[in-house]
Amino acid sequence: MWHPKYEKCLKCGTTERKHRAKGLCSNCYERFVYRNLPDEANRQYTHQNKNNYKVKGFTSEQLREYKNGGEGMIKWAEDNVKRLDREQQKWVKLVLTDFQKDTFRECLVMKKNEKGNNQFKHRIVSFCRPRGDFKTYDVMLIFLWRFFCFFSETIVLGSNSKEQVRFIHFDLARDTILNSPKLLDIIEHENVKEKGIYLVEKGMSRVGKNKIINQIIPISAFTGLLSNITCAAFSEIRDMKDEKFYTQLSGSIRTVFNAMILIDSTVSSKEHIFARLYKQSFNDPIIFFQYYADKHYNPNMTEAELDHYKKLFTPYEYNMYFRNRWEDAEPALFSPVAVKEMGIMGMNGQYLNHAETQTAIKKIILLEELVDREIQQKRDISEILKEIEKIEQSFIPIDTVYKIPATFDDLNKLKDIVKSDFIITIGLDRGEPDAIRSSRTVFTVLAKARLGDIDISLSEESAKWIYFLLDLRVIDDPSDRAIEDLILDTANKYIWIDNVCLEGWATKDIEIWCNESGFVVERLMATQGNQKASFPKFYTLMFEGLLKSPKIPYYTMEGNVINGYGDNDILREEMSIFEHGARVSKMSGNMTEWFGSPQKNKSKGIKDDAIYSLNWAIYGGREHNILTPRHNIVSIPVIVNRDIVGMYS
Numbered sequence: 001m002w003h004p005k006y007e008k009c010l011k012c013g014t015t016e017r018k019h020r021a022k023g024l025c026s027n028c029y030e031r032f033v034y035r036n037l038p039d040e041a042n043r044q045y046t047h048q049n050k051n052n053y054k055v056k057g058f059t060s061e062q063l064r065e066y067k068n069g070g071e072g073m074i075k076w077a078e079d080n081v082k083r084l085d086r087e088q089q090k091w092v093k094l095v096l097t098d099f100q101k102d103t104f105r106e107c108l109v110m111k112k113n114e115k116g117n118n119q120f121k122h123r124i125v126s127f128c129r130p131r132g133d134f135k136t137y138d139v140m141l142i143f144l145w146r147f148f149c150f151f152s153e154t155i156v157l158g159s160n161s162k163e164q165v166r167f168i169h170f171d172l173a174r175d176t177i178l179n180s181p182k183l184l185d186i187i188e189h190e191n192v193k194e195k196g197i198y199l200v201e202k203g204m205s206r207v208g209k210n211k212i213i214n215q216i217i218p219i220s221a222f223t224g225l226l227s228n229i230t231c232a233a234f235s236e237i238r239d240m241k242d243e244k245f246y247t248q249l250s251g252s253i254r255t256v257f258n259a260m261i262l263i264d265s266t267v268s269s270k271e272h273i274f275a276r277l278y279k280q281s282f283n284d285p286i287i288f289f290q291y292y293a294d295k296h297y298n299p300n301m302t303e304a305e306l307d308h309y310k311k312l313f314t315p316y317e318y319n320m321y322f323r324n325r326w327e328d329a330e331p332a333l334f335s336p337v338a339v340k341e342m343g344i345m346g347m348n349g350q351y352l353n354h355a356e357t358q359t360a361i362k363k364i365i366l367l368e369e370l371v372d373r374e375i376q377q378k379r380d381i382s383e384i385l386k387e388i389e390k391i392e393q394s395f396i397p398i399d400t401v402y403k404i405p406a407t408f409d410d411l412n413k414l415k416d417i418v419k420s421d422f423i424i425t426i427g428l429d430r431g432e433p434d435a436i437r438s439s440r441t442v443f444t445v446l447a448k449a450r451l452g453d454i455d456i457s458l459s460e461e462s463a464k465w466i467y468f469l470l471d472l473r474v475i476d477d478p479s480d481r482a483i484e485d486l487i488l489d490t491a492n493k494y495i496w497i498d499n500v501c502l503e504g505w506a507t508k509d510i511e512i513w514c515n516e517s518g519f520v521v522e523r524l525m526a527t528q529g530n531q532k533a534s535f536p537k538f539y540t541l542m543f544e545g546l547l548k549s550p551k552i553p554y555y556t557m558e559g560n561v562i563n564g565y566g567d568n569d570i571l572r573e574e575m576s577i578f579e580h581g582a583r584v585s586k587m588s589g590n591m592t593e594w595f596g597s598p599q600k601n602k603s604k605g606i607k608d609d610a611i612y613s614l615n616w617a618i619y620g621g622r623e624h625n626i627l628t629p630r631h632n633i634v635s636i637p638v639i640v641n642r643d644i645v646g647m648y649s
Helices: 026-036 038-050 060-066 069-080 098-107 135-149 162-178 181-187 244-252 273-280 303-312 315-323 336-341 354-376 382-393 408-418 480-494 508-517 528-543 570-575 609-620
Strands: 019-021 082-085 090-093 110-112 118-120 124-128 154-159 197-200 212-220 231-235 260-265 287-291 344-347 395-397 422-429 441-450 465-475 499-503 521-524 579-584 591-596 639-641
Touching: 019 026, 060 069, 060 135, 069 098, 069 135, 069 181, 082 162, 098 135, 098 287, 124 135, 124 273, 135 154, 135 162, 135 181, 135 197, 135 212, 135 231, 135 260, 154 162, 154 244, 162 181, 162 197, 162 212, 162 231, 181 197, 231 244, 260 273, 273 287, 303 315, 336 354, 336 528, 344 354, 354 382, 382 395, 408 422, 408 441, 408 465, 408 480, 422 480, 422 609, 441 480, 441 609, 465 480, 465 570, 465 609, 480 508, 499 508, 499 609, 508 521, 521 609, 528 591, 528 609, 570 609
Parallel strands: 124 260, 124 287, 154 212, 154 231, 231 260, 422 499, 499 521
Antiparallel strands: 082 090, 110 118, 197 212, 344 395, 422 441, 441 465, 579 591
16 A cells, blocks of 8 residues: 555545655645645645745745745845836836835734744735736736745736736736846756746756746636636726636635735726725735825826826726826716716805815715715714705705796807807607607706806817806607607707717607708717727816706606606616726727716616717717807797798807
8 A cells, every 4th residue: 555544646646655653745745834734845845945846946045034024025026126117118127216116115014923823914915906016017027026025825826817917917927027137046947838837847948747847828718727826916896897716815814824815906886896805904914005196106107108198098997097096996987076066066166166166075985985885883973964064055956047948048148158059969769669668758958058268269178168058858759740840949949950960870850850941950870980089078077077967857848757867867877887997899809998888778778868869969060160259139020830940140
């Protein structure tokens, strides 16, 4: 027999290697020792390294210094790692910034446990910084430090797709090793492979079973998980759609001594696992969560560089990625701050003071979050509620200025506030006449004004425009006659209509009628190109507080109440869920952008017809300018009959 008590190794079933102890062969017993007696495993590693028996690496003296928590990691990095200097176009000695050093000292603290062994204080280390601030690079340095300085490391690099994990962590680590001579000498070039990076037994020219000492493996949410994981790194966890991948991986390392999860990402939605980790870090000492917004510690991220990115990204994307604010990272295109400001005309007795109003709304949101935390701690919240009430009392609700549907007198009142005349535009998203229950027809009327005194010398780019929603309704009868009558009624009510913008599906007949009746009309298909061209303007208006709307009543042309939209009106309900994202096209297989409600195809899901109707009203008036004041227009009937529209210019 292999052993008097055992026929074979209890772990791997081999009889080729000698029994060591506890029914385990020599290899399996070494792994057992490392998992359960960390200090003994470290002594074995040092002995093996000193005698050049197992691995080619650092001296025992170097290892003792390098494994000394954050300070040791800093010394290891600056002693052994080279970085790419893009200005000089060559790899140079790594010199960490003071910010990076302080970060490593804080997140890699080691302390003695009850058994007297050195143990990491933090098992979860998260860097939540704006783009361009070394967060991915710093995570890479940590797991490479573990790879080269610790024993029996299985490091997995997790991401949302196989493609993403390759070009983020893995390729960065591989390039760093290949261009750092000291590291490459230890690992040897042939062990830096396309699908993994390996530290193997000395003298072994290739990776084989039971020959691997340490390994770095890229995985994705679509691959199976490995066993005996000691370190897991996630990049851009904010894009992870299925939390199961993270929870499974974190659960697999929970009982492993000194195991660690490393995360680098910009902000996520407040319901995402990343945001919950942030909140949990307030009271959980095992979580190190570094978060900052609206600033950069990278000396290369200058104002000129940021201005360059402002031109490349939409305002929504720029604020989310380069300002790193939680409120800008919601899946919804429109932030809660912007949606709330849409219903506020001003504050403290002044109209349209956007910066002050936005700051106040953000404070309310923070105070409401504080209320939730205090309630969990069973603390008194009365003073916080008083502060919220005081701020809200300073607002001027737009419903006190006018209501929907707006009258012609309401327009004159708004003219006095903005010191400008209006451009009147209509947007129509027509549903299928034979499928009214699943597809709605939404009719929108919008007033566009040049903010401030009219100066026709200003270019369109220099001018500020503000938009007021005059009417938005779901039409019970989407027939040609009903829609045409509604357009005529609108023209009669507001004296003029500058543009009618129709979503292309099933509106050719309406377009012909508009042309015959003398209305300026534009018909657009809801293509990816038209969506990308129109929605950034919509978002910018919301972000800058330049789209105003009173509460929208639940009515139709026939006066029927629209149910099923919760406490908010139809527009605000849709704004709470309307998304801008990317997905793979079933037709081409390419990644395409999309705008819409993720629930629109569900039987009781929130639709997006109201948003699209409003979007076309905004986009349809994009080239219309006010060259002459309209204050002297007399309110007279201009509709002679249903077929004839008077000249009202």
